Amino acid sequence: MNRLNGKTVLITGAARGIGAATASAMANEGAKVLVCDILDDQGEALITSIRTFGGEAYYHHLDVTNEEHWAEATRLATQYFNGVDVLVNNAGIYLGKSFEEASMTDWQRLCDINLTGVVLGIKALLPSLRERALSSKHGSAIVNMSSVAGLVGAATDPLYSLTKGGITLLTKALAVDFGQRGYGVRVNSIHPGAVDTEMGRQTFAARAKALSTDDLQLARRQSIEAHPIGRLGTAEDIAQGVIYLASDEASFVTGTALTVDGGFTAR
Ligand SMILES: NC(=O)c1ccc[n+]([C@@H]2O[C@H](COP(=O)([O-])OP(=O)(O)OC[C@H]3O[C@@H](n4cnc5c(N)ncnc54)[C@H](O)[C@@H]3O)[C@@H](O)[C@H]2O)c1
Incomplete structure (x- = not known):
């Protein structure tokens, strides 16, 4: 239960879904967590529940596309925890439109949140991550939430796939760059298969649309069949992957693309 003891974490898109499960699980492993999202009521409820089990957590309204919100988050992290050891770039949106259906406005919004938000x-956090790395045996870590759609093509949402593929390679490029510069900041990405969250349900709707049916249960069953392990992922499954990449157990791991996908990309 102490795999992240003493580490300080900033996680985006953490009011619900994978982000919320990850923030809770990280706090449960001893991390101090700054929960960031635009869903303020859910974010506040989450930190209350983390504090109930004795964890340390704060909430900050952060739209990942807004540079000023990032500056304020950085300032708060310094005030609360004296800096950040782990940045989890989890916030993301799904479009659920074919290439031909998607408008340039859709593309811009996807790009703003899924790519610019991570950049x-x-x-914003690199100076703090570098600073904290100086006084830590195993350094700091960035975990970027990509997707199986960032490794193989997702025909139901090609533009989402494009943004997640961008995150996969940004991760590798920065792992090499920060490593060579001796920053002490590891950079890894994580690639969930279908996870039963609000976004997971959006993927079932997109799959149903592609099958020209409104039978969401059929789409859900098909999605399960695409995962050799025979079930959908849970937000907690993904949280465990993030904990590993953030922890000192992964001190020799950088530039990796960790699939947590029930075998989706294995065939
Ligand atoms: N659910 C899946 O099947 C699945 C699969 C692979 C990857 N992912 C990725 O996992 C991450 C989390 O997805 P989820 O399933 O928990 O989805 P979700 O929709 O339940 O949660 C996404 C969170 O991001 C937040 N968010 C959206 N736009 C934001 C913005 N501009 N600024 C700050 N926060 C914002 C939302 O408010 C929400 O809390 C995403 O990056 C997603 O692409 C999800």
Whole structure:
């Protein structure tokens, strides 16, 4: 229960779904967590529940596309915890439209949240991550939430796939760059298969649409069949992957793309 003892974490998109499960699980492993999202009521409820089990957590309204929100989050992390050891770039949106259906406005919004949001986060937090690495045996860590759609093509949402593929390679490029510069900041990505969250349900709707049916249960069953392990992922499954990449157990792991996908990409 102490795999992240003493570590300080900033996690985005953490009011619900994978982010919320990850924030809770990280706090349960001894991390101090700054929960960030735009869903303020859910974010506040989450930190209350973390504090109930004795964890340390704070909430900050952070739209990942807003540079000023990132500056304020960085300032708060310094005030609360004297800096950040682990940045988890989890916030993301799904479009659920074919290439032909998607408008340029859709594309811009996807890009702003799924790509620019990650770039802004790393730019804002890198000085703090580097600073904290100086006084830590195993350094700091960035965990970027990609997807199986960032490793193989997702025909039901090609533009989402494009943004997640971008995160996969940004992760590798920064792992090499920060490693060579001796920053002490590891950078890894995580690639969930279908996870039963609000976004997971959006993927079932997109699958149903592609099958020209409104039978969401059929789409859900098909999604399960695409995962050799025979079930959907849970937010907690993904949280465990993030904990590993954030922890000192992964001190020699950088630039990796960790699939937590029930075998989805194995065939
Ligand atoms: N659910 C899946 O099947 C699945 C699969 C692979 C990857 N992922 C990725 O996992 C991450 C979390 O997804 P989830 O399933 O928990 O989805 P979700 O929709 O339940 O949660 C996403 C969270 O991101 C937040 N968010 C959206 N836009 C934001 C913005 N501009 N600023 C700050 N926060 C914002 C939302 O408020 C929400 O709390 C995403 O990056 C997603 O692409 C999900």
